Amino acid sequence: MSTMSKCMTAACLALVLGSTAYAATPLRIALTADIRSTQPGVNRDANSDTVVQHIVEGLVAFGENGDVKPQLAESVQISEDGKTYTFKLRPNVKFHNGTTLTSADVLWTWQHYMDPKTGWRCRTEFDGRDGVKVEDVQTPDPDTVIFKLERPNGLFLNSLSRLDCGGAGILHRDSVRADGTWDHPIGTGPFELKEWRRGEYISLEKFKDYANRTGPEGGVRDGFTGSKRPLVDEVRFVIIPDESTIKLALQRKDIDIISDLSNTDVPEMQKSPGITVAHADTLGMTGVLIQTRDAVLSNAKLREAIAHAIDYVQLADAVNEKLAPWNNSIVPLASSYFDDVQRKGWAYDPALSQKLLQESGYQGQPISLIASRRYAQSYNAAVLVQAMLQSVGINVRLDVMEWGALQDRYVTGKYQMLVQPYSPRMDPAQSYEAVSGDKATQPRKVWDDPQAIKLIEQAAQELDREKRKSIFDQLHGMFLSDIPTIPLYNGADVGAFRDSVEGYKPWALRKPRAWEVSKKE
Numbered sequence: 001m002s003t004m005s006k007c008m009t010a011a012c013l014a015l016v017l018g019s020t021a022y023a024a025t026p027l028r029i030a031l032t033a034d035i036r037s038t039q040p041g042v043n044r045d046a047n048s049d050t051v052v053q054h055i056v057e058g059l060v061a062f063g064e065n066g067d068v069k070p071q072l073a074e075s076v077q078i079s080e081d082g083k084t085y086t087f088k089l090r091p092n093v094k095f096h097n098g099t100t101l102t103s104a105d106v107l108w109t110w111q112h113y114m115d116p117k118t119g120w121r122c123r124t125e126f127d128g129r130d131g132v133k134v135e136d137v138q139t140p141d142p143d144t145v146i147f148k149l150e151r152p153n154g155l156f157l158n159s160l161s162r163l164d165c166g167g168a169g170i171l172h173r174d175s176v177r178a179d180g181t182w183d184h185p186i187g188t189g190p191f192e193l194k195e196w197r198r199g200e201y202i203s204l205e206k207f208k209d210y211a212n213r214t215g216p217e218g219g220v221r222d223g224f225t226g227s228k229r230p231l232v233d234e235v236r237f238v239i240i241p242d243e244s245t246i247k248l249a250l251q252r253k254d255i256d257i258i259s260d261l262s263n264t265d266v267p268e269m270q271k272s273p274g275i276t277v278a279h280a281d282t283l284g285m286t287g288v289l290i291q292t293r294d295a296v297l298s299n300a301k302l303r304e305a306i307a308h309a310i311d312y313v314q315l316a317d318a319v320n321e322k323l324a325p326w327n328n329s330i331v332p333l334a335s336s337y338f339d340d341v342q343r344k345g346w347a348y349d350p351a352l353s354q355k356l357l358q359e360s361g362y363q364g365q366p367i368s369l370i371a372s373r374r375y376a377q378s379y380n381a382a383v384l385v386q387a388m389l390q391s392v393g394i395n396v397r398l399d400v401m402e403w404g405a406l407q408d409r410y411v412t413g414k415y416q417m418l419v420q421p422y423s424p425r426m427d428p429a430q431s432y433e434a435v436s437g438d439k440a441t442q443p444r445k446v447w448d449d450p451q452a453i454k455l456i457e458q459a460a461q462e463l464d465r466e467k468r469k470s471i472f473d474q475l476h477g478m479f480l481s482d483i484p485t486i487p488l489y490n491g492a493d494v495g496a497f498r499d500s501v502e503g504y505k506p507w508a509l510r511k512p513r514a515w516e517v518s519k520k521e
Helices: 010-017 046-052 103-114 156-161 163-168 243-251 263-271 300-308 312-319 350-360 376-391 403-412 428-435 450-461 465-482
Strands: 027-031 060-062 068-070 073-078 084-089 134-141 144-149 191-197 201-206 234-239 275-281 285-290 367-371 396-400 417-422 485-489 492-498
Touching: 027 243, 046 163, 046 234, 060 156, 068 073, 068 156, 084 103, 103 134, 103 144, 103 163, 156 163, 243 263, 243 492, 263 275, 263 376, 263 492, 285 300, 285 376, 300 350, 312 376, 312 485, 367 376, 367 403, 376 396, 376 417, 403 417, 417 428, 428 450, 428 465, 450 465
Parallel strands: 027 234, 367 396, 367 417
Antiparallel strands: 060 068, 073 084, 084 144, 134 144, 191 201, 201 234, 275 492, 285 417, 285 485
16 A cells, blocks of 8 residues: 555645655645546546646647637638548647657557557547547648548537547657557646656656747636646646545645635635635536426426526525526536526526416425435535425425435436536537437436427537527527526636645636646745
């Protein structure tokens, strides 16, 4: 067993952190669990994705609000028929081994990912099984890469940028050994892998020849693109499994950043000397799922009564410590597609709710609302929803389950009402797809309106932004009318960091970013 796996106190943690001498104290970011691998999109989890995104970069990447923007590509041109994507590479981009990026590296990386032996989790997204089919990749010159698709797909660039795909990060071929097995990532990112001490920490070293997109003077940080200057010599992701120990370590100056602070810990951290708390809206969603095939809840008037019985402002403020506002739209607040159309929701109106209840013919039948204590915000939201619905005369029973049991109910659709958090989706078409589909074949889906499903499919294929926006606006109106589920809020990415840290900023994807961050000794 490693030293860190046995270390559950801040004093012990300080000993481990000080076990190796360095010229300067690294920027230390806490992780609650070790990474699974360093290979982009292979044997990965959320922590693995976080570390890998500091080392490798893709042709495109997600910006601050989830829009896809060029990264290693200088530009992206799409043919009129939507089936050909031409990427012009940025000049003078270096790999960590000093070689210059060319289109040959992009082609080799793509062939590596698409090789079944690699085990890339996103291969089915590009071979036609689950998404678009890439028919050919061409490299007419060292600075140009051309992807040819079987048919137009509005989410192709989005799929290339996905974190679980490793952002389709471009690798130098020396990342694998002579026998084809994985060695370590040689990318173009602002940091390179220095040491992985399993169970203890992952150390990344500043890449001194990093080709910043906005030039040596820096510029605007923008999600995983924009300015990405490495401003510290070393970043160390420290493995601390216990959340209480993480907080204590920050207070004792043994770590510098907590990237995913629980909302319930915010008041304590705000009172701690030398610590700053910051937050940003996320692209996830927490909502009350309604089983519209249930004998009671198939009544549209009753669902409307439920929607108007909830005080969304009070609920969101209470469960999110006033860090994340309410949102009744499937389109997240942080999305560039969110505007005044999506801002329209169900007004809190108890009198109207009671009137609708009477019109619905509801006779006080008991309704089960399922929740789990695994996520404090979701559970607290369920408690408040129950109280609000009971106050207008809806007989709601709160059934608390273990997370696994709740997920079984969610996947099989065996519930009346259920509070469910959804992970971030970068595009509104993906957010709508997460809740929409044929319940006969996908019981976890909550909205099975055929017209809505068709519109979502159109949005996924459409390339024109204005046309996509029009589809999302139409879907929002239909959703408010049907009420197959009730979105409550998107939540916040909350970070806490020492005052010695400058430039750290939470953002919509809930991933820590060590670039453009400095530390005063």
